[in-house]
Amino acid sequence: MGKTAEKPEFAWLSDPEVFAVNTLPAHSDHQYFLNEAEAERGRSSLKQSLNGSWRLAWSKSPELRNRRFYQMGFDESGMDTVEVPSNLEVLGYGQPQYVNIQYPWDGSEETGLKTPLRDNPVACYVKHFTLDKGLSDKQVILSFQGVATAMYVWLNGTFVGYSEDSFTPSEFDVTDCLQEGDNKLAVEVFKYSSASYLEDQDFWRLSGIFRDVDLYAIPLAHIQDLRVASTLENDYREGKLTVQYQAAGQADQVLLRLYDLDGQIYDSQANDFAKSGTFVMDHLPVKAWSSEQPVLYKAELVLEDSGRVLEVVPLKLGFRTFEIKNRLMLLNGKRIVFKGINRHEFDCRRGRAVTEEDMLWDINFLKQHNINAVRTSHYPNQSRWYELCDQYGIYLIDEVNLESHGSWNKLTKVEPSWNVPGSKPEWLENVMFRANNMFQRDKNHPAILIWSLGNESYAGDDLAKMGEFFKKNDPDRVVHYEGVTWNRDYDFITEVESRMYAKPKEIEEYLTNNPPKPFISCEYAHAMGNSTGGLQLYTALEKYPQYQGGFIWDYLDQGLLTKNSQGQEYLAYGGDFDDRPNDGEFCGNGIVFADRTPSPKARAVKELYSNLKMTINKEGITIKNDNLFVDTSGYDFVLTLLCDGRPVAEYQYNLNIVAQDKQNLPLPKSPKLTGELVWHLDARLKEDQPWASSGFVVASAEYLVPETRVKKQASADLPDFRIINGDFNLGVWANGVKALFSKDKGGLISLKYGDRELIKQKPRLTFWRALTDNDRGAGYGFDMAMWENAGKFAKQTDFKLELTETGARISYDFLLPVGKDLQVKVAYTVDRTGTIGVKAVFPGAAGLPGLPEFGLELALPHDFNHFAYYGKGPEENYLDRQAGSFLGIWTSSAAENVARYLRPQETGNREGLRKLAIYDRQGSGVVFSAAAKPFSGSVLPYSTAQLEAADHWFDLPDSEYTWVKLLAAQMGVGGDDSWGAPVHDEYLLPSSKSYELNFTISPFLHQLA
Structure with missing residues (x-):
């Protein structure tokens, strides 16, 4: 040593x-105190x-x-x-x-x-x-x-x-x-x-x-060390408490008192003072500890001499049993699923000097987002963190302070010629010291279910001996180490099959081939930048008993608050301090931003991690209680009927569904309404919890009624309608709307309601989004580069004007600069009411890379920076990240719509848009309405090109316009990993398919009708 x-x-x-x-x-x-009064106050004079x-x-x-x-x-x-x-x-x-x-x-x-x-x-x-x-x-x-x-x-x-x-x-x-x-x-x-x-x-x-x-x-007599085992016995119905202690000094006796939940002494035992001793209390009528019910009992060890108290050691006990049986990890006899996340200790201002305030914020966030487990990546945390996890109910993988990634993984190649610790004898005592340090300090916390030998340190005899140490000294917990995946000769080290960033199909292959061990993803769903798409493909694996969950990478962006040369404060990443070498923004992997504001990614995590699985369809409502131990009596279930996004009826249910059971309910008979009908169900807390107030929504579901009765457009008197066919431009006037179409510049160049100009930059074809971190990692910048300028440099090849019974149709053909004869059509129709219809069609072309997106991008005046929409919300969502987003009428602003990922990238998209209104402070503006099927889109203070060009948010110019994207579709954001994993096939936009964007433009009338 x-x-x-x-x-x-x-x-x-x-x-x-x-x-x-x-x-x-x-x-x-x-902790220890001189007397019971100090222990009660929690302040020691020692x-x-x-x-x-x-x-x-x-x-x-x-x-x-x-x-x-x-x-x-x-x-x-x-x-x-x-x-x-x-x-x-x-x-x-x-x-x-x-x-x-x-x-x-x-x-x-x-x-x-x-x-x-x-x-x-x-x-x-x-x-x-x-x-x-x-x-x-x-x-x-x-x-x-x-x-x-x-x-x-x-x-x-x-x-x-x-x-x-x-x-x-x-x-x-x-x-x-x-x-x-x-x-x-x-x-x-x-x-x-x-x-x-x-x-x-x-x-x-x-x-x-x-x-x-x-x-x-x-003090004169002192408990130097404690080993507490508070487990369950007799088919998990009773508790057993074993307390082993090491003492120093002189005293007459050692007392152990156990209190019930009412604060009354349940049992008391005494030992004559000795340097070591053991207490055993069994057949205890206790409530079990779990994340769902983190019941803690109070006990205390007291050293006395001639009736005088020399020391008091308070204990918090959680009675629980964790074990592997029949190749399953069981908590109190039930198969557990870790809905976990990896967490660095970090604060954007203080680095790793985190405070109790930081920790409490984190605990509340985890509980509010249905996250039940944390891996202490990649080192033991402050002791206070473990106390809070005991108290609030967070399962822990406690990880030894060991990672030697750079000693064996070089430029993505496994090359362990000098890896440490490996099987090197000069490192053995060192790593055993680290393992013992963590074990001895943390061994009494019920929240810790698994010991991890460290992270990404390959394999070897030294790690094997660490594993033996934990198995010998703590058979009541499980030993974990992922690194054996690189050297299966050491597979015996870990008691669980643990992998990093395995794809859903790879995991499924393991699970369907008689797996010898339970499976967890100790790191998965790499949440770098705009990410966490496809998480539902992982949570769907819970149907296999031996899939026992995973731990998202990771919790919090590691951005450090600093100032640039202009004195602007910003969150920095690798390289911003002239640190060389560095790994750039790869530290931005959190579902929480570095300043501890939630990112939009967290909504999907919350919904997919919920233990309440609720579905609605035409047959009715099904609520499955996936909790292991608690029923649903702590929730109010509130069913709301929405018509065109507005609530029109509400029903409340009090349901007591026992753990692991489900209940079916019929849907109420809906009133006769004209409009799109949606049933929305919330599960809300009935009473205040330490981590949230009553009424807090823990899970939701919705159902779009397919037999929706669509409103008929009222026939309108046809006002004056004028077409001014100039040499260079075509003007159409109708009902106070003035539209100007360029014959050679390819589109709508002016739109006025009264005398107010709305168009700052004409609608232009867009096939490109500002690359996300995952896009860069997957090589999409290289693979899809042809689409970046396809809209910008599209060549107009035709212009046509057709008069119709209701107005005029203006159409454009564009040839795209993508190396083959590929034409896209954009058509505008202006009817006599002043409504403008827009239709853009991508016909499909085999042999080209997939599209990041397809649609139109345009600029409105800067003061048109508020928006309301009927679609999926309230925060940004994407084709592969819609969990936690629901149909409704939502409001925001262009500035608020920017998710501040460490590096600027695609942000702000909404799926399922039926209507999108953009307006100024006075409430005047324009509304884009789906004409055939819902579209997707965003409202931002920055254009795609500006976001793409920026490395930091301060690189972006002051906003001159409000930029609007209206899209037929955008590919998913991905999230399996950020260094090569593609977006899953079902969330891609193959170029061989056709895509159609179809919407109307009309004045905004102060509400979404």
Whole structure:
């Protein structure tokens, strides 16, 4: 393991066998108090926080640091002041660098552990403190909860110790180093060490003291370590509690008290004091813990001496049993499905120094979006996170701080010639230390169901020994490791078949061939940029018992808030800090934006992850309760009938459907109405929950009635109708509408209602969307490049005017510059009421790449920047991402319609548009209405070309127009992965098919009729 030393050695930084000098053994993260009053308040007189202002001297390399800073009497007047916890780079010290697989020094330093790192920033911290009275005359422990990456520690000039492993506590006994009055704590933090080869996680490379620093005093008698097993027995009907403890000091006895849910003592036991002991309570009439019902019981260990309380250790117990039986993972005897997500600890302002406020926001978001599980990618999180997951009910895969991706995966090729840890003996103790650190700290949290050995570190004997450690020490949980997929000789390491970014068909192939293990996708549905399309193809696999869910990559965009050269604040990605090398915007994979605002992707996740599966069709309503343990009595089911998007009737149901059962209901008889009818069903919380208020909608469904009675257009008196056939232009006047069509510029160049000009740029054919991150990753920019300028440079080949009984028809033919004789037709009809019909037809052409989209794009005046629509909403949705979007009348604005993905790209689309009204503050404007079938489209302050050209949002110009897209169709956004996975075939637009866009244009009359 580590070493004991009297003085620090610089060589430790590059020695994988030195990772802990003078550190105390890892132990459970239990709290302890001097008495029951302190325990009730949750504030201990035995703990002193050292968070707050620290002095700092930062150097860009070891040679530039002042090595005497830790000495007593050192002049600190030239040092800066910083807050701890924090990451140094976000405070302006050094350079944030985002890399994914590659090591941050690739190309600047030798890789393969050949030389020590030279370009290695160093932070010299100093904290002065006076020991609190409650800690005096006791053994005192100095505890660092998280420091990146390697640190040397001195107290009052005396060397205390050295530690690596950024994400678990490093603790030192400093009793003999303390003095009366002022104490000087000095910490030297190196950004890189040999540990950095094990911490090659896909994140910003940030350093510093980023978690809490505390002093703890040890009372006269003390519980040093606890092992709590609160399981179920007797067919999961009763609870069993086993508490093992290690104690120090002197006392008479150890008491264990267990309280019922009313706060009354249910059982109490006493042991004579000894250095170790065990309590067992069985046949307990408890309620089981689960994500659906996170029931926690209170217990406490009390050390007493002659009736005097010396220490109180409060416990929160969740009784549950997790196991694999018959090749299925079972929670309390029921097959579990993880509706999970991967989560980095991150904040756009503070880096990885996240607060409890951040964590609570995250917990509430997860619960509100039906996410029941988190993988702590790729390191142990703060202890408070586990407490909140116990309390709110979030299942956890707890992951060892280990990833060495860049040591074996090079330019997408598997090349493990020097991978770490592999089977290398010099790394074995190091990774076992990390595994033990996580296990000992976190072992008592009921939320943890699975231990993960780390991430993307290939395979080898060292990982196998880590797996053996967890299986031996915790048979009540499951061991997970995905990396064996690269070397099946080590398949025995993992108890589940875990894969990353396997396609639905690949997963189905495994599930239908007598699979030996249950299956999870530890990473899937790569949510980079405008993504998460096709998620329904994965959740549909839940029909196979051994498909037990997955964990979306990932929760939160890792964008760092900074300013550009013009002083504009923005969320930065790799390269924005001149960090080289970098992996660009690949850090933007979240269903939540970096500033903790939800992205539109989250709606689909919420709907598809819901445990209430509701469907409506002409036969009636079916509600299936996929919960494992709770019935539906906690929900109000509200059925609404909408006519043309407006509610006209409402019905409420109180249903008690037991877990894993379903109920069918007939649809009420709908009133006789003229218009499009939709039945919409919501499941709403009846009562307030810790994570949402009563009335919160947890799941929805809708049904479009096919026998819809369409409104007949009222016959109108035909007012004056004029056609002015000029040499270059054709004018049509009708009912106060003035339309001007160019004979040589290919379309409608002016549209006036009264004297107000609406057309800023004429409708132009569009076949191209601003590439999404997934489009770029799949190579669609190369494959479909011909379509980018197909509309821009389409050549008009014909113009025709035809007079009809009701008005005029103006048609254009366009030849597309795509290497073959492909003509597209666009026709306008103007009737005597002033309504303009538009029809654009793509005839289909074999042998060409698929189309990103087909339709028209035009510009309206800037102040026409509000819109209302009858279609799928309320947020953007796409051909392959419509779950969670429902028919209704929704409102927004051009600015609000922009989803701020880290890099500008396609955004703002709506499917199923029946009507789209765009208007100014006074409510005057234009409405586009579907003439045959619904269309899709968007309203934005930017054109496709502007979005395509921008690398950042600040690259975009101030909005001069409101840009409108009206589309026959747009291909899906995809989401299996972002580095090659295509959009699924059913959501593509083959060029061999024909596409038709058909709508009308008319004045907006202040409401969607």
